[in-house]
Amino acid sequence: MEIFNSYTAIITISIVVIMSYFFNIISQKTSIPSVLLLILSGILIKLGLNYFEIPTGDVLFHILEILGIVGLIMIVLEASLDLELTWEKWPLIWKSFVVAFLTLMICSFIIAYFLQLILDLSFLTGLLYAIPLSIMSSAIVIPSVGELTDEKKEFMVYESTFSDILGIMYFYFLTGNLNNDNVNSVIWDVFSNIFITIVLSVVISYALVFIFQKVQTQVKLFLLIAVLLLLYSIGKIFHLSSLLIILIFGLVLNNYKIFFRGKLKKLLHVPSLGSILKNFHLVTIESAFVVRTFFFVIFGITIDLNSLLDLQVLLISAGIVVVILGVRAILLRSFKGRNISPEALIGPRGLITILLFFDIPLALQSDNFSSGILLYTILITSVIMAIALIASGKHIEPVEAVKMAYWQEVDKEIESIPQQEKNKSVEERQEEEKETDESTNNGTNV
Template identity: 50%
Template sequence: MQSVDPYLLIIEASVIIILSFFFGEVSKRTNIPSVLMLIVLGILIKLGLDAFGFGNLNFFPILEILGIIGLIMIVLEAALELKLERDKYLAIGKALVVALIGLMASTWVAAIILERFIDGMSTQSAWLYATPLSILSSAIIIPSVTGLKGSKREFHIYESTFSDILGIMLFYFLTSQLPISEAAGETLDVVEHTGGGLAFAGNVVLTIVLSLVASYAIVLIFQNIKSHVKLFLLIAVLLLLYAVGKRLHLSSLIIILIFGLLIANMRLFFRGPLKKMLNYKKALHIYEGLHVVTVETAFVVRTFFFVIFGVTITLSSLLSVDVAIVSLLIILSIYLIRFVILRIFIGSDILPQLFVAPRGLITVLLFYAIPTEAAIENFEPGVLLFIIIGTSLIMTLAMVVDKKRTTSAIRKVADAPVGYERWKAPTLAEGADVESPSGH
């Protein structure tokens, strides 16, 4: 294989980032998710690589690293947006309940479908494969709902963030229940672990306690650092904590979530004696800088992740009838379950929320994180691509229709402005009898 010109790589990377920016602008005006455009760009790059003899490059290690960093940045970005104010507790609680019930119900039904239609799929493997397919993509949703009114936009931000976190916790809980398989490709059954759920709950509680301690320490230490390069140092510390936590089998994403919530709601977390230790002005400066860096980093990582994902996918798998049947059944179940849940917890005004349920970065990341001992050879990766594209297109159509409906309503109001008349003082008719104030 020929060596690649480093300047050519720099040119290509720069062009991809510039195109991603324009995709984002197009997305704001058309509601077409920029993710879809990035995936298409990746497919076109794949065709170019095949034409020049570079089609056998292995992008999966890069994809995994980008996915992990992107996941951390997206959760941190979302956590920094979550303001734990008293008047939002109800909205946050409702979004949490909807996300939890939606995740569990969607995973259960998808697992039934996978176990029924895919040979060699055991119950536990079916749940493991179904979990990534049941997680909402905050990477797609958050940039796509900016045009919605405040309450609906906040609901989607909260729901997708909780779905990400709960879905990842469910996935790693399921992987923790896998037996150590000595034979490759061995079909797995449900592991009977006495107290397995209790051990996982203890793991989560331990992670929360350690996360709070680490988050308080980070804020108090970094507020006293005078160097101008402390923001990327802070991100490096968070990445280190996440990676060490994963090696210790902790729920590492909770570390990122809690730190983001703490620094975004410092007045809530720093009370009593802790309030005296906090230099709010300096800590607020850290928060504002971190918010900018996180948004920018998430944008770059998300860009390259979906482009490389587009490079790695095989379009021929979409032509399989079995892939289409399984994918369509899962997509149908997603919206039926979502309809029932939203009607119960939100009410009748569920448009376009009903159709805002795309799958994306975390779905891909967790799919590639399935342990080899749980992998099913008969599972077609085309199901993954079909569901990601299908749910994204459905969301796009729903957002376009909602935007047209809103624009039409605004135009009707503008075309029929409220009239006004000059006010005149009332006059008495001639010859009218008027009673005196005394009644005489």
């Protein structure tokens, strides 16, 4: 009997999704990040494949790359849909942005220098390996901080989101200008690229919001995702900062009251747009959940287990973690004061780290850098985060539980709009009747 066929593939896929759901429940009860359980599942699957002598070849790496790109887009989109732009939150936003930016830059340079000394890499190669290791994973942070105080939770959500976005832009700007020796040319390329992308992103975002609120068919949310994937891919072909398109669209959609003002406000149908926003957010959460699930499982399958037995790999990873948490603690203390527990120890690495690691140009990859460093860094930072949350009496909540309260409030606001319009119409009719009665009385008196 053939062991692997279409039906066993469907069974395997279904079991992986079901396991991931239960891993979320286990994470909620134990504070063990579900990412670790998914990677462990991938390792066990690999052992099973080796036992039955089922070859995987290079196909898994191609699948991993595709999942990584889709996951990257879904994570940025999901994160941007969580960002509320209000004056009240401005101090929180700029502090989290500065901490994310400085942590990314300082950690990347220190880690690059560290790798240059230990592994005999060039500084540029070390920097390309250091950037992914310097990016905090919002995919792990967001579902892990549900029970922190509102201020701490929002700070962590903003910081991890900015870390993802800035880190991705930093990495691709660097890889896109590797062959450019002219500093002025690099600076011009970077800023012109950002300016063009922002202008296009704003125009596209307004157009998409206006068009999709007019679409009457029931099937439109995945159509919208397909359009965003298409725009991202076209942008990459033309060497634009495509993630800015995704980020700005999410910001415009979630903050439509800010972006559609004055005459533009007349273009909106608020009940329709509010419904799209809520449902689209749920779709991105579900899609990101599935993509993350298979990404980490397949990553577990592709791990070279022999690299985990190397003591030097473990020591290098531990040194990187010390740099990450040390820099983070200093910056948090500088911007937030003394009350930085447990967030000073919350700095997990995850999907973005893995994705960018596999996207390092082949010409700059080094055999001296072991993939085990990547895995150990992810494991150690995740375990430290879990211990910190447990020690502070917190536990991890699933993403849906963290965000459901907010979307229930959005639901109530949307549902109240028709009633408000109805009440408004009643008041207008009463006002008109009152004016008619007054004019009639005036005519009679005359």
